[in-house]
Amino acid sequence: MDTILRTARLSVSFGEHDVIKEVDLEIERGKLVSIIGPNGAGKTTLFNLISGQISPTRGEIFFKDRNVTGLSIPMRARAGIGRSFQLTNIFPELTVLENIRLSVQSAGKDYYSIFPKPGLKRRQEEEARELMETCMLKEKGDAFAIDLAHGEKRKLELAMLLALKTELLLLDEPTAGISIEDIPAILEVINRIKAGGHHTIVLIEHKMDMVMHLSDRLVVLFNGELLASGDPRTIIKDERVQTAYLGGMHNESIKSG
Numbered sequence: 001m002d003t004i005l006r007t008a009r010l011s012v013s014f015g016e017h018d019v020i021k022e023v024d025l026e027i028e029r030g031k032l033v034s035i036i037g038p039n040g041a042g043k044t045t046l047f048n049l050i051s052g053q054i055s056p057t058r059g060e061i062f063f064k065d066r067n068v069t070g071l072s073i074p075m076r077a078r079a080g081i082g083r084s085f086q087l088t089n090i091f092p093e094l095t096v097l098e099n100i101r102l103s104v105q106s107a108g109k110d111y112y113s114i115f116p117k118p119g120l121k122r123r124q125e126e127e128a129r130e131l132m133e134t135c136m137l138k139e140k141g142d143a144f145a146i147d148l149a150h151g152e153k154r155k156l157e158l159a160m161l162l163a164l165k166t167e168l169l170l171l172d173e174p175t176a177g178i179s180i181e182d183i184p185a186i187l188e189v190i191n192r193i194k195a196g197g198h199h200t201i202v203l204i205e206h207k208m209d210m211v212m213h214l215s216d217r218l219v220v221l222f223n224g225e226l227l228a229s230g231d232p233r234t235i236i237k238d239e240r241v242q243t244a245y246l247g248g249m250h251n252e253s254i255k256s257g
Contacts, residue, residue: 010059082166103163151182
């Protein structure tokens with residue numbers, strides 16, 4: 001297996017409470033892996049560890065065989081690890097095109113250039129327009145970010161994440177807070193990114209129909225421990241998983257998936 005992310009005995013404790021316990025995780029390059037589990041299972045904490053928002057009490061994190069356990073969030077981002085839907089660098093008074101172009105620029109050698117050369121700026125805009133196409137924002141290039149609907153802002157965040165040359169995308173509940181009408185568009189964007197074959201996606205999501213539809217693999221957390229990992233249909237039928245928190249949901253999920 002071509003592993004892009006690996007954790008070894010990853011653990012974190014807050015006081016006397018062990019939130020993540022000895023998690024050994026491997027993520028295969030180019031796959032979409034969903035991390036599922038009940039509330040309090042440790043899913044978001046695991047994301048926080050991988051993205052660098054918190055430091056582990058014990059254990060290590062390896063990205064492309066490089067130990068990144070001690071790297072800051074910006075250093076991990078430059079290495080190729082990006083977390084979406086918690087971005088703070090969207091400029092509300094700039095257009096969609098300019099927001100994405102600036103992300104393209106920041107990923108290049110001209111990171112600190114305030115006024116890039118005309119030829120370079122045109123190339124950046126071309127790349128930004130390609131990402132707008134991927135993220136279903138083709139008609140929104142001239143729209144100001146502040147005027148976008150919530151679902152459109154999510155798509156803009158994804159486009160900016162891709163513009164940063166992110167190899168590992170950590171998507172934390174991508175459909176949370178989005179209207180039912182906008183969910184299919186978000187799913188289509190994720191499918192497009194996955195089909196491109198250039199990115200690895202790790203997803204936290206509670207909607208089991210969506211998880212079954214998108215995922216190559218499921219990782220199940222329960223009480224901070226890795227309960228199961230494998231093919232979605234196999235995992236959903238696992239008695240341990242059903243007993244832990246899925247109840248009778250698995251039958252409906254498999255039929256709809």
